Amino acid sequence: MQSEMIKRAKELLASGEVARVVGWKAGEFDYDITPGVFTTAEELDSAFLYNDLCEANLSKYMIAQSRKEGKTLVFLKPCDTYSFSQLLKEHRILRENVYVIGVPCDGKVDVDTVKATGLTGICSMTSDGETVTVKTLYGDSTMSKADAMSERCINCKSKKHVVYDELLGEEGDVVADNHRFDMVEKIEAMTPDERFEFWRNELSRCIRCNACRNVCPACSCEKCVFDNEQSGAFNKGASDSFEENMFHIIRAFHVAGRCTDCGECSRVCPQNIPLHLLNRKFIKDINELYGEYQAGENADERAPLNTFTTEDVEPSIVYERGGKQ
Amino acid sequence: MQKIGVFVCHCGTNIAATVDVKAVAEALKGEPGVVFSTDYQYMCSEAGQNLIKNSIKEYGLTGVVVCSCSPRMHEQTFRKAAQSAGINPYMVEIANIREQCSWIHKDIWSATEKAIILGKAAVAKVQLNAPLTAGESPVVKRALVIGGGIAGIQTALDIAEAGFEVDIVEKQPTIGGKMTQIDKTFPTLDCAACILTPKMVDCAQNEKIKIYSYSEVADVKGFVGNFTVKIKKKARYVDEDKCTGCGICTEKCPVKNVPNEFNMGMDNRRAIYIPFAQAVPKVATIDANYCNMLKNGKCGVCSKFCTVGAIDYKQQDTIVEEKYGAIVVATGFNPIKLDDFDEFAYSQSKDVITSLEFERLTNAAGPTSGTLLRPSDGKHPHTIVFVQCVGSRDTSGCGKTYCSKICCMYTAKHAMLTREKYPDTDVYVFYIDVRTPGKNFDEFYRRAVEEYGVHYIKGMVGKVVPRSDGTLMVQASDLLSNEQLHINADLVVLAAAIEPDKSARSLATMLTASMDTNDFFTEAHPKLRPVESPTAGIFLSGVCQGPKDIPETVSQASAAAAKVIGLLAKDKLTCNPCVAQANELMCNGCSSCEKVCPYGAITYSDKEFRMPDRTTAIRRVASVNEAVCQGCGACTVACPSGAMDLKGFSNSQIMAEVDAICK
Numbered sequence: 012m013q014s015e016m017i018k019r020a021k022e023l024l025a026s027g028e029v030a031r032v033v034g035w036k037a038g039e040f041d042y043d044i045t046p047g048v049f050t051t052a053e054e055l056d057s058a059f060l061y062n063d064l065c066e067a068n069l070s071k072y073m074i075a076q077s078r079k080e081g082k083t084l085v086f087l088k089p090c091d092t093y094s095f096s097q098l099l100k101e102h103r104i105l106r107e108n109v110y111v112i113g114v115p116c117d118g119k120v121d122v123d124t125v126k127a128t129g130l131t132g133i134c135s136m137t138s139d140g141e142t143v144t145v146k147t148l149y150g151d152s153t154m155s156k157a158d159a160m161s162e163r164c165i166n167c168k169s170k171k172h173v174v175y176d177e178l179l180g181e182e183g184d185v186v187a188d189n190h191r192f193d194m195v196e197k198i199e200a201m202t203p204d205e206r207f208e209f210w211r212n213e214l215s216r217c218i219r220c221n222a223c224r225n226v227c228p229a230c231s232c233e234k235c236v237f238d239n240e241q242s243g244a245f246n247k248g249a250s251d252s253f254e255e256n257m258f259h260i261i262r263a264f265h266v267a268g269r270c271t272d273c274g275e276c277s278r279v280c281p282q283n284i285p286l287h288l289l290n291r292k293f294i295k296d297i298n299e300l301y302g303e304y305q306a307g308e309n310a311d312e313r314a315p316l317n318t319f320t321t322e323d324v325e326p327s328i329v330y331e332r333g334g335k336q
Numbered sequence: 337m338q339k340i341g342v343f344v345c346h347c348g349t350n351i352a353a354t355v356d357v358k359a360v361a362e363a364l365k366g367e368p369g370v371v372f373s374t375d376y377q378y379m380c381s382e383a384g385q386n387l388i389k390n391s392i393k394e395y396g397l398t399g400v401v402v403c404s405c406s407p408r409m410h411e412q413t414f415r416k417a418a419q420s421a422g423i424n425p426y427m428v429e430i431a432n433i434r435e436q437c438s439w440i441h442k443d444i445w446s447a448t449e450k451a452i453i454l455g456k457a458a459v460a461k462v463q464l465n466a467p468l469t470a471g472e473s474p475v476v477k478r479a480l481v482i483g484g485g486i487a488g489i490q491t492a493l494d495i496a497e498a499g500f501e502v503d504i505v506e507k508q509p510t511i512g513g514k515m516t517q518i519d520k521t522f523p524t525l526d527c528a529a530c531i532l533t534p535k536m537v538d539c540a541q542n543e544k545i546k547i548y549s550y551s552e553v554a555d556v557k558g559f560v561g562n563f564t565v566k567i568k569k570k571a572r573y574v575d576e577d578k579c580t581g582c583g584i585c586t587e588k589c590p591v592k593n594v595p596n597e598f599n600m601g602m603d604n605r606r607a608i609y610i611p612f613a614q615a616v617p618k619v620a621t622i623d624a625n626y627c628n629m630l631k632n633g634k635c636g637v638c639s640k641f642c643t644v645g646a647i648d649y650k651q652q653d654t655i656v657e658e659k660y661g662a663i664v665v666a667t668g669f670n671p672i673k674l675d676d677f678d679e680f681a682y683s684q685s686k687d688v689i690t691s692l693e694f695e696r697l698t699n700a701a702g703p704t705s706g707t708l709l710r711p712s713d714g715k716h717p718h719t720i721v722f723v724q725c726v727g728s729r730d731t732s733g734c735g736k737t738y739c740s741k742i743c744c745m746y747t748a749k750h751a752m753l754t755r756e757k758y759p760d761t762d763v764y765v766f767y768i769d770v771r772t773p774g775k776n777f778d779e780f781y782r783r784a785v786e787e788y789g790v791h792y793i794k795g796m797v798g799k800v801v802p803r804s805d806g807t808l809m810v811q812a813s814d815l816l817s818n819e820q821l822h823i824n825a826d827l828v829v830l831a832a833a834i835e836p837d838k839s840a841r842s843l844a845t846m847l848t849a850s851m852d853t854n855d856f857f858t859e860a861h862p863k864l865r866p867v868e869s870p871t872a873g874i875f876l877s878g879v880c881q882g883p884k885d886i887p888e889t890v891s892q893a894s895a896a897a898a899k900v901i902g903l904l905a906k907d908k909l910t911c912n913p914c915v916a917q918a919n920e921l922m923c924n925g926c927s928s929c930e931k932v933c934p935y936g937a938i939t940y941s942d943k944e945f946r947m948p949d950r951t952t953a954i955r956r957v958a959s960v961n962e963a964v965c966q967g968c969g970a971c972t973v974a975c976p977s978g979a980m981d982l983k984g985f986s987n988s989q990i991m992a993e994v995d996a997i998c999k
Contacts, residue, residue, distance in 0.1 A: 078953065101926035102940075102956050232977035233955075234922050241919075242978040242987060265976045317931040317974060 012114065013061040015179055016086060019112060020059070021052045023084050029110050030081030033072055035065040041135035042122050046072060061086070063138035063156065066119045068273050070095035070104075071228040077108040085109060088116040089183065090163075092172045093271035093307030094228035099174070100310045101269070103231050113172035115180035121161035123283060128154065163274030163287065166191040173308055191272065195291050214256040216282040223259075223276040223286050229266035236265075263289035268297060268316035271307040300324045338399040338427075338463050341372040341391045342455065345379035345404035347434055352377075354438040356448040360403060363452045367459045371395050380410050385417040392421035399427045399462040403455050405434040424467030426913065426984055431458035453997055460996035464989045468913035473963045475561040475909055476661040479900050480505065482553055482843065483666035485513020486886060487878025487893045489535050491664050494897030496544035500904045503546045503658065504539065505553055505567055507839065510615035512536050513668055517598065517692060519699040521886055522749045523780035529614060529701075536616040549617055552839070554655060556663070556846040559935060559966055560873025561909045563660045571651040573622035573630065574608075578646035581618030585638035585647070586610055594626045596703075600693045602711060603703035608638045612701060620646075662900045663847065665857055665869070666877040666893070667840045671832040672727045676734040680723065680830055685802040686712040688828045691722075691743065694750055708758060710827055713806060717761065717826035720754060721810045722747050723797045724767040727833035736833045738854060741883035743831035744771045748784040750829065755788040764791045764823060766812055774885070793821070800828050836880055848934065849874045856882050867896040875899050914984035915965040916972060918958040921945075922979035925956030929971035929980050937964035938971060 016034070023029045036047035036058040044064045049055050068091045076083040087095055092113060098104045120138050125145055132148030136159075143159040145152045157165070168191065170183025198206055224230045236242040237258065263270075263286075272294055276286040297304050301315035301323070344361045346352035357375040365373040372395045376384050379402055391397060400423070402414050407430040415425035433451040441447035479495050481488045484506030495502040504511060518528040539545050548567050555566040589606035596605040598612050607626040610618060620638075628635035629649055639647040671690055674682040682688045687710050689697070700706035710717050724743055727735025744767070751763045770792065772778040784790045794815045801809040803824075810823040836855045844851045849869040850858040857876050860868040867876050877896040878889045903909075918929075920943065930938045939961065942954050958980070960971075971980045978987055 101924065101928075103924065103926065232922075232924050233979075234977060236978045239922065239978060269976075313931065317928055319932070319934070 012180060013059070016061050016112070016114060017055050017059050019177075019179065020049070020055055020084060023110065024050075024052060024055075028082060029084040030079070031076070031083050032059075033069050033076060033083060033085040035060045035067065035069075035086075042133065048076070061114065063118075063120045063140065063143075064136060066121065066161075066278060068094055068226075068228060068275050070098060071226070071231065073104045073109055074098065074231055077105040079108075082108055082110050084112065086112050086114050087172065087175065088114060089170050089172050090116070090168065090271070090273055092174050093169070093305070094273050095307075096174045096310050097269055097271050097307035098228055098231065100307070101231070111175045111177075113175035113178040113182075115183065116170065118156065118160045118164035118167060120156060120159040121164070121278070123278075124161050125154070125159050128158070161274070161278065163191075163272075163277070168272060168305070174310070192291060192295050194285070194288055195295050198288065198292070210256065213284050214259055215252055216284055217255050217259065218282060219255055219258065220281060222279040222281065224262060226275045226279045227262075227266065228271070228273065228275070229269045230262065236261075259284075259286060259289060263293060266290060267293040268304075268314045269306050270294065271305070338369045338465075339371045339395060339397050340367075340369045340399040340401060340459055340462055341388070341395060341397040342367075342370055342374070342401045342403065342459065343379055343384075343388055343391075344373070344375040344433075344451075344455070345384070345402065346375065346377045347405060347438075348378065351404070351434050351438040351451075354441055354444055354447045355433055355451045356444060357403075357451075359448050360433070360451045360455055364401075364403075364455045364459060367456055369399070369463055370459060372397065379404050380413050385413070388414065388417050389421040392418065392423055398423060399429070399465060401429050401431060401455065401458045401462055403431040403433045403451060403458070406430075406432050406436075424469075426468040427462065427465050429458040429462040429465065431455045456996040456999070457993040460992040461989045464986065464992055465984070468983055470913040471911045471962055472908040473559075473561055473911050475904060475906055476563075476659045477501065477904050478503070478658070478660050479662045479664060479904060480553075480563070480565055480658070480660040481664045481666055481877070483513070483668055483837075483878070483880070484508075484511030484539075484547065484549070485666060485668045485878065486515045486532060486535070487668065487880075487889045488513070488664070488666035489532075489539055490890050490893035491666060491875075491877045491897045491900070492545050493535065493538055493542070494894050495900050495904075496542045498897075498901040498905075499544070500901065501544050501546070503548060503567075503660075505548045505551050507550065507552050507570075508611070509550045509572065509609075509619070509621040510536075510611045510617070511539060511547060511549060512614075512616065514692075515886065516612060516614075517600075517695055517699075519695045519702075520749060520753065522745045523774075523776045525749070525753075533614040533616075536614065540616045547617060548656070549619075550621060551656075553843060553846065557936060558659075559964065561661045561903070563663055563873065565658055565660055565663070567656045567658065569654045569656060571624075571653050572619070573624070573627070573647065573649055573651045574620045575646045575648050575651075576617060576619050578644045579619040579642075580644060580646075581610060581615075581620070582643070583610060583620070584641050584643070585620050588637050588641045590635065590637055591626050591628060594623060599696045599703045600690070602693060602696060622647075622649075662873050662875060662903050664875045664877050664896050664900060665840075665843065665847070665849065665880050666896075667837045667843060667880045669834040669879040669883070670837055672735065672835050674726065674830065674832055677726060677830075679799050680726065680797070680828065681800040681802055681808070682830060685800075685808060685828075686710075687717075687802075687806075687808060687826065688800060688830065690830050690832045691746055691750065692832075694829045698750075698753065708754065715826075716758065719762045719823065719825045720751075720764070720827045720829065721797070721808075721823055721825040722751060722763070722765040722829045722831065724765065724831045725796070725833075726830040728831075729768060730833070736835060736854060738833075738883065739771065740831075740833045741771075742834070742885045745774070745777060745780070745885065747829075747831050748772075748781045748790075751790040752780075752784040752788045755784075755790060762791070764793060764810075764825075766793050766795055766797050768794070768796065774887070795821075797828075800825075834879065834883055840880055847871060847874050856880065867892055867899055873903065911963060912967050914967040914982060915962045916960045916967065916969070916980055916982050918960055919979045919981065920955075920957040920959075922977050923955075923957040924977050924979070925958070926976065927958075928974040928976065929958055932970045932974045934968065934970065935964050935966055937961045937966075 020032045032049040038045035046067045070091045134146045137144050166189040169185045270290040274287045342364045344357045361373045361375040414428050418428045419425040431454040437451050478501040481492045481504045484504045492502045515532045550572050551569045554568040557564045585608045589608045591607035595601035608622045624630045696702040728740040772781045795813040797812040799811045808825045810825050812821045849871045859866045860870045875896040877893045969982045972982050
């Protein structure tokens with residue numbers, strides 16, 4: 012797939028159809044693959060990568076890239092296209108300046124998942140699609156790819172691209188029977204005290220590095236309310252550890268109905284806080300209260316939280332559900 | 337920093353009995369910016385207002401906090417007072433320590449604590465208040481009346497009389513409403529048609545009035561003074577302009593078995609019909625559910641006989657768009673369905689009828705030409721039982737909890753007229769209470785009992801059982817003599833409760849007008865603004881607001897007209913300056929606000945911006961049409977970046993209030 016992608020990218024660069032290519036390249040560590048911008052065939056040959064370690068969602072970069080001179084080619088995995096489509100819906104990306112090539116994905120290997128198996132001193136990781144070989148300071152180790160994948164890929168919601176100009180490889184389908192709400196259900200079943208304890212425990216580790224906000228495709232504001240001294244929320248999330256917790260809750264509210272559940276927030280969190288669970292709670296509630304809705308799936312569909320209909324649930328629904336959830 | 341004055345009102349004992357007002361005034365003295373704080377017995381009185389005005393001048397106040405009743409009550413009063421003392425009226429904030437504090441708490445200590453907190457929040461907010469100036473918007477000098485019953489007709493006639501254009505939208509083929517089906521009207525017993533039909537004709541002939549019959553309101557946009565309404569003219573398959581109402585089509589139509597709704601289904605009409613002789617407009621309508629030509633293309637009889645070529649089988653629903661300054665709701669009522677009242681055997685026996693069916697049986701234009709005959713066998717009934725409160729004042733859940741108000745009087749009328757016309761008839765009326773407040777009403781009821789010998793029995797009918805000999809066994813209890821009664825009746829008449837027309841709910845949604853739990857429209861104030869909806873520019877006429885009889889309906893209709901005339905007489909309306917405002921630097925151009933705006937006040941455009949790195953960029957940003965914005969604030973909540981803000985209720989003001997409360 013990698014060579015096919017490089018070939019197509021070179022062709023499009025050579026014909027002048029696109030001015031640059033957004034893809035993936037090696038990062039500081041071998042397993043730490045990062046997004047990259049390529050403008051020449053040479054750069055593509057020497058640095059462009061596409062393998063089981065290319066986790067990053069490239070859609071958000073297109074907000075800035077689509078405003079540059081000339082067209083930008085971007086490679087999008089199926090789940091990335093949902094974010095891309097949602098950003099189109101919000102008029103954040105100029106569609107006419109982007110050339111989208113959809114690339115297949117059967118799940119990505121995640122270094123945090125590998126570390127969680129107990130391996131330390133990891134030097135590099137490679138995957139042949141079936142088996143992942145991990146080189147550590149203490150010797151080599153292998154595991155099946157399924158064991159090395161992050162939760163978001165195990166519970167993949169879709170292998171289908173919702174927006175593209177061209178596709179490489181085979182197109183997949185929406186995965187209907189994923190279990191992405193299992194953990195949300197577990198948290199819902201907790202008593203309020205247990206739940207509070209759970210989140211205090213998780214969120215107390217937050218160092219406010221803002222990585223979650225910076226990577227989130229839904230967090231694309233020109234200026235975040237937390238950075239805007241006129242917003243009345245300026246510095247609200249920074250004065251003590253409890254308010255820091257509020258930062259995440261407010262962020263979840265701000266992306267409610269727009270979050271496509273791409274899971275980037277949890278991936279980039281250096282403290283391994285399962286932030287995506289906050290967003291999934293909203294997604295689950297929206298599904299239950301307003302009917303099944305997948306943000307980004309359909310750019311023309313009106314979002315339930317932005318639309319008033321006479322069939323909408325009444326506020327009393329909270330009481331009908333016993334005020335528990 | 338503002339210089340804030342705090343004024344705590346006792347409201348007599350309304351506030352002072354539960355809130356220690358002096359303690360509130362004292363506590364707020366220490367708040368940042370407060371330079372003066374006092375209490376007074378009635379802040380809204382002239383002396384109270386003077387206290388505010390003088391303090392503004394004496395202490396050079398820039399902001400005022402009044403701790404008093406709801407802003408709905410006296411915000412205007414205090415704003416005007418502040419304005420006359422030389423500060424911007426929007427520098428006044430109200431802390432509601434009456435409705436939201438003293439009235440709902442019993443304990444003085446906690447009520448006082450809460451009043452102080454509410455006061456602190458208002459002080460924190462007024463710190464961030466900015467002077468606002470109200471703009472103006474023009475008034476479209478045309479009114480819309482929805483519903484063409486007696487309420488709508490009276491409102492339209494009065495508005496037209498004042499010289500303004502007015503349109504009536506009526507969903508039936510004719511205006512007139514329920515009153516056309518009524519025979520006589522209490523308490524004077526004049527014939528309903530005789531007093532109604534001249535008004536219907538007046539409507540048709542008045543050049544200021546336009547009637548959209550067989551039409552419905554499909555969509556409402558805009559705001560007071562400037563509504564845009566889409567009216568759906570349903571296809572009647574007859575060209576209204578050509579039809580002369582000669583009626584030949586209704587005689588020749590071969591489909592004869594259509595239940596005639598005008599006579600409550602007690603006789604039949606044709607598939608093409610004119611509801612009744614005095615219909616306005618007198619134009620035929622084809623009932624598409626029954627017409628053979630429309631159903632399967634085989635017939636065309638009416639078209640052949642029509643001498644003016646008015647029949648048009650290809651007619652489609654059309655949408656007309658009109659602009660109005662004011663809208664009057666006059667959607668009226670219907671008797672409730674009696675499916676849940678099996679004990680009265682309404683669905684089992686033809687001789688158990690509703691009061692409205694009884695009206696038709698006694699009306700000269702009715703199915704029996706006005707002779708009271710049993711629907712089952714056409715015989716004269718000798719014993720008639722009237723049952724009151726069928727579904728009214730009903731707490732069992734089957735009916736309505738409210739009193740339908742008109743039934744006591746029309747039942748007395750029915751009983752009296754029956755005894756007068758057929759003195760050999762025994763008439764019983766079962767009641768919970770007889771309610772006859774109204775001019776000449778009680779005298780009317782007493783005449784029925786005393787002069788006409790109607791048997792009024794306090795008690796409810798438990799069961800009506802049809803018997804094999806065709807009579808009806810009525811089981812009832814007489815609560816005064818504490819007896820069980822068994823009456824063999826020939827006819828049972830049920831005074832069914834009335835409910836708002838089903839179309840009212842969807843209409844309320846379109847108009848953003850509020851309703852109560854029974855789907856009656858809510859008035860802006862139950863005593864002081866009874867014909868206005870809380871939504872500006874929407875007025876209420878007739879039973880859509882609550883049960884009422886014809887005299888009351890007509891008075892309310894004229895009252896609504898007076899309010900409309902008052903509005904249309906103005907050339908410009910002062911806008912609410914508390915409107916949304918987009919901060920373009922912060923705006924993402926995501927359209928969330930545009931999608932939630934119920935008034936269509938937000939538009940987007942591409943604008944060139946100079947960026948911090950000295951480049952220019954074109955960005956899509958929102959802007960608010962201040963004349964259209966109603967300040968509901970939906971956009972400020974939807975905006976993810978906080979670029980949308982409401983003047984007078986800014987995000988930072990609300991956060992300041994919350995902070996003050998949580999401190």
